[in-house]
Amino acid sequence: MARLLVVDDDEDIRELLSLALGIAGHQVLTASDGPAALGVLAEERVDLMVLDVSMPQMSGLEVARRVRATPPLAEPLILMLSAMADPEDVAAGLASGADSYATKPFTIPALTQAVQRLLEGRPS
Amino acid sequence: MTLTPWAPSTPTALVAGRGLPGVALGYVAVFVLAVLSVHFAPPDSDVATWWPAAGVGSAMVVLSPARHWPALLVGILVVTGVANALEGRSPEIAALFGLANAAESLVLALVLGAGRSPRSPLVPMRAPEDLPRVLVAIGAGAMTAGTLVACTVTVALEGSFAVTWTNVTAAHGAATLLILPLALMVGDPQARLSDDPRVLQVVQVVATLSAFALVHHSGQSLPLAFLPLPLLVWGAQVLSPRALALEALAAGLIVTALATGGGGPFGSDADVSARLRDALVQLDLVVIALVSLPLALNVSQRRAALREAVAVGETYRRSMTESVIATLLLRPTDGGLQVLDLNEPAGELLGLRRSDLLERDWVEVLGPHGGLVVDAALEMTAGRRSGWEHELWLGTEPPRCVRLALSWVPDTSSGDLVVAQLVDLTAQRVAQRSLEKELRFSAALLDATTGTSIIATDRDGLATYVNRGTRRLLGYAPSDLVGRRHLVDLYDADELRERADETEHGAPVAGDWTLVGADGRRLRVNVNVTPLRDAGGELLGYLQVSEDVTERALAQEALRAALEKERRAVEELERLDRSKSDFLATVSHELRTPMTSIMGFNEILASEVVGPVNDRQREVLRRGSRAGQRLLGLIENILTMSRAESLAQSAHHQPLDLGALLVRVVEGTEPLAEAGLSVDLSLPPGDPVRVLGDAAQLERALVNVVSNALKFTPGDGEVRIRMETDGGGQEGAARDAGWAVVTVEDTGIGIPLEEQGRLFERFFRASSAVRASIPGTGLGLAIVRTIVQAHAGTVTVVSQPGDGTTVRISLPRLPPR
Numbered sequence: 001m002a003r004l005l006v007v008d009d010d011e012d013i014r015e016l017l018s019l020a021l022g023i024a025g026h027q028v029l030t031a032s033d034g035p036a037a038l039g040v041l042a043e044e045r046v047d048l049m050v051l052d053v054s055m056p057q058m059s060g061l062e063v064a065r066r067v068r069a070t071p072p073l074a075e076p077l078i079l080m081l082s083a084m085a086d087p088e089d090v091a092a093g094l095a096s097g098a099d100s101y102a103t104k105p106f107t108i109p110a111l112t113q114a115v116q117r118l119l120e121g122r123p124s
Numbered sequence: 125m126t127l128t129p130w131a132p133s134t135p136t137a138l139v140a141g142r143g144l145p146g147v148a149l150g151y152v153a154v155f156v157l158a159v160l161s162v163h164f165a166p167p168d169s170d171v172a173t174w175w176p177a178a179g180v181g182s183a184m185v186v187l188s189p190a191r192h193w194p195a196l197l198v199g200i201l202v203v204t205g206v207a208n209a210l211e212g213r214s215p216e217i218a219a220l221f222g223l224a225n226a227a228e229s230l231v232l233a234l235v236l237g238a239g240r241s242p243r244s245p246l247v248p249m250r251a252p253e254d255l256p257r258v259l260v261a262i263g264a265g266a267m268t269a270g271t272l273v274a275c276t277v278t279v280a281l282e283g284s285f286a287v288t289w290t291n292v293t294a295a296h297g298a299a300t301l302l303i304l305p306l307a308l309m310v311g312d313p314q315a316r317l318s319d320d321p322r323v324l325q326v327v328q329v330v331a332t333l334s335a336f337a338l339v340h341h342s343g344q345s346l347p348l349a350f351l352p353l354p355l356l357v358w359g360a361q362v363l364s365p366r367a368l369a370l371e372a373l374a375a376g377l378i379v380t381a382l383a384t385g386g387g388g389p390f391g392s393d394a395d396v397s398a399r400l401r402d403a404l405v406q407l408d409l410v411v412i413a414l415v416s417l418p419l420a421l422n423v424s425q426r427r428a429a430l431r432e433a434v435a436v437g438e439t440y441r442r443s444m445t446e447s448v449i450a451t452l453l454l455r456p457t458d459g460g461l462q463v464l465d466l467n468e469p470a471g472e473l474l475g476l477r478r479s480d481l482l483e484r485d486w487v488e489v490l491g492p493h494g495g496l497v498v499d500a501a502l503e504m505t506a507g508r509r510s511g512w513e514h515e516l517w518l519g520t521e522p523p524r525c526v527r528l529a530l531s532w533v534p535d536t537s538s539g540d541l542v543v544a545q546l547v548d549l550t551a552q553r554v555a556q557r558s559l560e561k562e563l564r565f566s567a568a569l570l571d572a573t574t575g576t577s578i579i580a581t582d583r584d585g586l587a588t589y590v591n592r593g594t595r596r597l598l599g600y601a602p603s604d605l606v607g608r609r610h611l612v613d614l615y616d617a618d619e620l621r622e623r624a625d626e627t628e629h630g631a632p633v634a635g636d637w638t639l640v641g642a643d644g645r646r647l648r649v650n651v652n653v654t655p656l657r658d659a660g661g662e663l664l665g666y667l668q669v670s671e672d673v674t675e676r677a678l679a680q681e682a683l684r685a686a687l688e689k690e691r692r693a694v695e696e697l698e699r700l701d702r703s704k705s706d707f708l709a710t711v712s713h714e715l716r717t718p719m720t721s722i723m724g725f726n727e728i729l730a731s732e733v734v735g736p737v738n739d740r741q742r743e744v745l746r747r748g749s750r751a752g753q754r755l756l757g758l759i760e761n762i763l764t765m766s767r768a769e770s771l772a773q774s775a776h777h778q779p780l781d782l783g784a785l786l787v788r789v790v791e792g793t794e795p796l797a798e799a800g801l802s803v804d805l806s807l808p809p810g811d812p813v814r815v816l817g818d819a820a821q822l823e824r825a826l827v828n829v830v831s832n833a834l835k836f837t838p839g840d841g842e843v844r845i846r847m848e849t850d851g852g853g854q855e856g857a858a859r860d861a862g863w864a865v866v867t868v869e870d871t872g873i874g875i876p877l878e879e880q881g882r883l884f885e886r887f888f889r890a891s892s893a894v895r896a897s898i899p900g901t902g903l904g905l906a907i908v909r910t911i912v913q914a915h916a917g918t919v920t921v922v923s924q925p926g927d928g929t930t931v932r933i934s935l936p937r938l939p940p941r
Binding site (some may be wrong): 016019082084105 | 355613712716717718719720721724725727728733734756822
């Protein structure tokens, strides 16, 4: 069982992911924007973040950069989730510190599998 | 041979040359001669028959400067007086005779020198015309002496005045006539000239003197006094004047001596009185002198003139032969000019041998201008002109240009001559011609450039040449500028000051400048100033070439404005494009996100994780999902379409292997095919077929075409996909490597003919597809065309309803690597 943080400004997506990943057996925290996510990370241990890119206030890319640039914060795996699927967007996401990049629309099985693969690839 | 011109020497020089010894010798001669004369005087005569002392004394005076005359005259008086006294004459008589001698010499010298310049008082003895004065002087002197002596004799000795006067005058005159000319010839080289051999001269003198001796010797009494005269005439021709004078003197001595001794035609005739005989002898002497001297002088003069002429001729001939100027001597003939002589340069210039030219008519050589030259020579012959000069081209091979100068030399030993001198100007003229040609060409060239102002200046920048273009450009005529205006005067003074760092010596070197035209109009001109130097690098002046760029500047400004406008438009478009892209991204995000949620929640429901789902519910969920899928597909296609359009001009294109891409597409779309459908793919053998493009876009286009074929072809049908190459330079031209053609041919349902024209419209769906309930957005082929066109390719669709459809995509092929 892993502790996951779902960061998305869209409430439906937050709920969908919480439900789906919860069903998959993970403990899921949520944050509706970047600063909130950083706040959660400062207090909670998180194994993996599902991070939306297009968010008001602070983009997912910025959040990922800040997480990677702040050692005291735990170093969670980051699965970036975005509606933008151009290679440039993927490259930008990975460059900001994401471990993987998934595009919207996604199917529930595909997403849970992606999360599972990331977690398994990580040494416990 | 050259002649030393002889100027009569001054008496000073003569006396100074001989000095006191000469004077002393003179006195001795006077004394001896006087003593001898008195001694041999006939016993019945009061005076001497011959008185050579008078000649010597007078000669001494004449040859001396006037300031010495008093002393000389006193000397003569003393010497002759003493001589008379010694011979037994009373001192008074002797003194009076001496006085007569001195007076004679003085009168003679005065008459001889009368009217002559003190600088050359001496009368020359060169020509017959010199004689009269000498004769007059001698006569005057002799008569003076005769008068004084006759007076003395009449008063003191009671003798006859007339007889004494006659005798004395004759004695003095004849003696002086034989001696004085000789004295006057002293120092004159011309008087020594003779052309005949010395032997002949000696023979002549011996013969003449012998003749005189024979005629007058004591045993001869026939009147043969005329006999020696031819010999004297001969002598005058053979001997020099001086030698002849000496001969005459010697003859005079012989005649006098022998006649006094009673010999000769004047000696023995008893009927003739002694006094008359003496007078006749003296007359004979006068005849001797008068016959021989003028003739000798005449001959001598001619001889000298001839020598001078010969010398002049020689000088002339030499100056001609040695001259570097081509010279010909020509003799006018009837209508021609005969070549008498020519020098070497003339032969060279005319390109003919001397022997070819001599005696020939030169007019033939002259060619077309011969007539002109002959006319000029004729005019000179007629005395209408003395010289003629003309520049002409000779008919030589090759033709030569000469300056021909003719001069008229009349009365030469060869008759009237024309001297022709030729100066070769060929090289000069040829050079001049080519230079002129070049200059005319340059000037024509400069003037032809009417759109450009060209101004040449001297070193100070003063205009020296102005072309026609200058008038057009600036309104200045050449005469307005040449020699009047400096280059800098044409410029806008303020600009010159402001841009001083771009000038050299105060004048612009290059660049765009403002010139002020004649009417004050300002124009923008592109200027280039080049220094002109001669071959040695010496600065000659400057050349300013200027071109009106006012229009160019305006055009540039217009172009710049247009570009700016276009740039703004492009920026605006880009901005719009960006906003469109942003909009699309936003839309896609905003649409996809809820769709993701809908689909996700649906899936969760269907997976029964959150509760059991009965079959009816499951069917509802499935329909919802399917609608969601369709909506997502639509969104996807709209995005693809937009992206393809915005990428049309983008630089994402890279070389890619179209065959490999096609294989991937066919493999990826295979699951769409109904079971039993035959799918066939064929690629051309050999090198990979490469095109320039965006891999993702082209893949999308191919996927759309292939998936269409698969979707619209039933299971028993057939889909043939093949790639071919078409055209292209056999020579492997880099630009045009031909086409890569992908053909997708199916045996599907086909498209109704009336709908085929609308196939590429967005959202258009063929009725056949709709009827067959085959899902689609109506964007597939529109996307294909957009992408293919963005790759400079073409796409065509050929369809037969019920039989199938063939889609052909052609893309420009890259040359094989």
